[in-house]
Amino acid sequence: MEQLQTYADLMALPLETASTQKQFQDVLRKYEEVDLILVDTAGRSPLNKMAMAELKAFMDACSNIEIFLVMGATTKQTDLWEITSRFGELDVKQLIFTKLDETMKYGVILNVVNRLRKSLAYITTGQDVPDDIEVPDPERLARSILQVSNSG
Numbered sequence: 001m002e003q004l005q006t007y008a009d010l011m012a013l014p015l016e017t018a019s020t021q022k023q024f025q026d027v028l029r030k031y032e033e034v035d036l037i038l039v040d041t042a043g044r045s046p047l048n049k050m051a052m053a054e055l056k057a058f059m060d061a062c063s064n065i066e067i068f069l070v071m072g073a074t075t076k077q078t079d080l081w082e083i084t085s086r087f088g089e090l091d092v093k094q095l096i097f098t099k100l101d102e103t104m105k106y107g108v109i110l111n112v113v114n115r116l117r118k119s120l121a122y123i124t125t126g127q128d129v130p131d132d133i134e135v136p137d138p139e140r141l142a143r144s145i146l147q148v149s150n151s152g
């Protein structure tokens with residue numbers, strides 16, 4: 001919360017918290033006139049069934065929401081399959097992969113994108129906010145996955 005408040009202050013944006021579905025709906029109603037509401041959900045283990053059901057209930061309470069599923073590029077392939085199948089209960093619109101700077105092998109990104117048939121909205125490549133987020137360039141990413149140089 002403190003971290004989010006710091007970013008909200010930097011961007012001069014209001015920040016609200018909601019611990020219950022009722023609070024969430026109240027906040028959505030309060031801001032129904034604005035163009036965009038960014039919702040950061042609390043990190044939850046995909047293996048925790050109760051937490052997943054709660055998250056789904058929160059998301060279902062909101063119409064025309066666009067859900068981004070964020071995964072780390074350093075996560076094991078088997079765990080990514082579990083994550084995508086559990087979070088697949090939600091109507092995921094696009095994907096985000098973080099921590100591309102922490103691995104040399106990007107194959108899991110291709111595997112997940114290919115299996116889910118969802119587009120990759122953003123990748124992140126470090127801890128500097130907001131510099132280390134980018135819209136992926138398909139050709140550059142393909143070269144990284146195949147580990148061929150940009151000139152080759």
Ligand SMILES: Nc1nc2c(ncn2[C@@H]2O[C@H](COP(=O)(O)OP(=O)(O)OP(=O)(O)O)[C@@H](O)[C@H]2O)c(=O)[nH]1
Pocket residue numbers: 041042043044098099100101102124125126127132
């Ligand atoms: N190196 C590197 N670190 C990252 C990247 N993205 C996020 N991190 C770091 O990972 C840590 C966790 O980031 P958070 O944004 O708190 O992750 P989260 O998934 O929202 O965590 P919870 O909300 O607790 O579930 C922080 O220290 C970030 O700086 C990235 O692309 N590269």
Ligand SMILES: [Mg+2]
Pocket residue numbers: 040041042043
């Ligand atoms: Mg978080």
